Amino acid sequence: MDNSVVIAGFGGQGVILAGKILAQAGMNHGLEVTWLPSYGPEMRGGTANCTVVLSNDPVGSPIVDSPTGLIALNLPSLDKFEPTVAANGVIIMNSSLIQRRTKRKDVRSFSPALNDLARKAGSEKATNMIALGAYIKVTGIIPLSTVQTAMTQMLKKEGKDKFIPLNKKALQEGYNALHE
Amino acid sequence: MGERLLLRGNEVIAEAAIRAGCQCYFAYPITPQAELLQHMAVNMPRLGRTFVQAESELAAINMVYGAASAGVRTMTSSSSPGISLKQEGISYLAGSSLPAVIVNIVRGGPGLGDIAPSQCDYFQATKGGGHGDYHMIVLGPSTVPEAGQLTMLAFELADRYCTPVMLLADGMLGQMMEPVELPKPIEIGSLPKKEWATDGAKGRDPNIVLSFDLDPEVLKQMNLILQKRYRQIEAKEVRYEETATGDADIAIVAYGTVARIAKTVVKMARAEGIKLGLFRPITLWPFPSQALRKLSEKIAMVLTVEMSAGQMWEDVRLAIAEQAETPFYGEMGGVIPTPQRILSEVKKHAG
Incomplete structure (x- = not known):
């Protein structure tokens, strides 16, 4: 398997954390992974993004010309x-904030209303987890429970234990929102 | 096998330094190596070791000089502009034959530059950024696990040859996360005693650590000792890795971050029927000239790829001379060459 995904959004939408959780889940699942953040001036105001590569083989380039997922x-x-x-490839676009459709005809695209789903799950802050749940559903790369465990590990490491139940629910709701 | 952890390059270098027995760490913060300093700030005091956030880079490197003189394993880290400020101190460390580890998480330059990954400090690292006839051993890790292994090695080599050793990585390796099994900690007590250290002269003759003598003949002798040591290092410590060079018609020479991107390019090229190999220097000084020369005797096209204007390229051409074609592709200013960009360069020169 060679899966590479760019997760992108405004600074503060949690794309960096979503990427870390996916990378941790991939590693726990026995895959080779890399996680590469944008850490430059992009972080201020524009788009923050990170690239996660998941592979059965050791990862060479952590930067990817053509990711299999966005x-x-x-x-x-x-x-x-x-x-x-x-x-x-797969595009998951947040229809809560993106009004247009994809211009690409050669990809599988999904347009869940991620912010609305997150609000329903308890908080808009969990938009990133709704997105991640949806992504692993449509790609089938890693089981949901593995991602939930990785999220728990990651938030504990960062001292954010109190957000674990919300994020767990959001991953589940995102997973349920789409069909393969 | 140890536990696999998902960690940033910066964190792994810091943790490896701790496990290598680094007793004293001094630094001044700068992006993109901040997590290295953070890890040390949290963990060194917890272990009863010394962490000082110095008032400047100059102060930090001179604190390293002091700690090294006292015989403990010591390290500083910074990024390009900060490393420039440390050059005087590095020259003094070399001149005084002091073991120390210096980490440069390189960013775009010259001047203030930017904070994106670059390899533009190769000259400074390998050709002596400070004054005087000196070299330091320069190690160029390509992956996060290797950054940990080479940090351990850096301390070992520094002690063995009484010389400063630089770990030369870049912002991408510092910032990215990858699974890693951390190296096993050494026993600090098991390290050989440094008989030359200025650690208290009670009951023995005083030791003197210095890089100074007004008598040219004496200073010449001091230089000859350094040069003899450099020849030993060149004979014993060259490290490199070859990937898919056995049947290759064209080879990339790249180190660090670019080398790992090039590994992907090797796969892509071979999927298209181009027999591409990779030669990766691990020690940038001493540079693996002989091995590269040997490779160029069977591969007629050797493409150097760097995130610089062609700094390592000079060493590649010195090694290969007229033996093979030696084209170059580089990016500057923090731009990272993507696999597709490198592949298209390979195609220009393949067959």
């Missing part, structure tokens, strides 16, 4: 990364 939490992120997605 999670775009806002319009600037979709505009920027949509053209790069590999043919037959």
Whole structure:
């Protein structure tokens, strides 16, 4: 398996954490992984993003010309990364904030209302986890329970234990929101 | 096998330094190596070791000089502009034959530059950024686990040869996360005693650590000792890795971050029928000239790829001379060459 995903959005939408959780889950699942954040001036105001590569083999390049997946939490992120997605790849676009459809005809695209789903799950802050739940549902790369465990590990490590139940629920709701 | 942890390069270098017995760490913060300093700030005091956030880079490197003189394992870290500020101190460390580890998480330059990954400090690291006839051993890790292993090795080599050793990585390796099994901690008590250290002269003759003599003949002798040591290092410590070079028609030479991207390019090229190999220097000084020369005797096209204007390329051409074609592809200013970009360069020169 060679899966590479760009997770992008405004700074503060949690794309960096979502990527870390996916990478941790991939590692726990026995895969080789890399997680590469954007850490430059992009972090201030524009789009924050990170790239996660999951593979059965040791990962060479952590930067990817054509990712097999894109999670775009806002319009600037979709505009920027949509053209790069590999043919037959997956795009998850947040229809709560993105009004347009994808211009790509050669990808599988999904437009869940991620912010609305997160609000229903308890807090808009969990938009990133709704997105991640949806992504693993449509790609089937890692079981939901593995991702939930990785999230728990990661939030504990960062001292954010109190957000674990909300995020667990959000992963589940995101997972339920889409069909493969 | 130890536990696999998902960690940033910066964190792994810091943790490896602790496990290598680093007793004193001094630094001044700078992006993109901040997590390294953070890890040390949290963990060194907890272990009863010394962490000082110095008032400047100059102060930090001179604190390293002091700790090294006292015979303990010591380290500083910074990124490009900060490393420039440390050059005087590095020259003094080399001149005084003091073991110390210096980490440079390189960012775009020159000047203030930016905070994106770069390899533009190769000259400074390998050709002596400070004054005088000196070298330091320079290690270029390519992955997060290797950053940990080479940090351990850096301390070992520094002690063995009484020399400063630089770990030369870049912002991408510092910031990215990858699974890693941390190296086993050494027993600090098991390290050989440094008989030359200025650690209290009670009951023995005083030791003197210095890089100074006004008599040119004496200073010449001091230099000859350094040069003899450099020849030993060149003979014994060259490290490199070859990937898919056995049947290759064209080879990339790349180190660090670019080398790992090039590993992906090797797969992509071979899927298209291009017999591409990779030669990766691990020690940048001493540079693996002989091995590269040997490789160029069977591969006629050797493409150097760097995140610089062609700094390592000079060493590649010195090694290969006229033996093979030696084209170059580089990016500058913090731009990372993607696998596709490198592949298209390979195609320009393949067959």
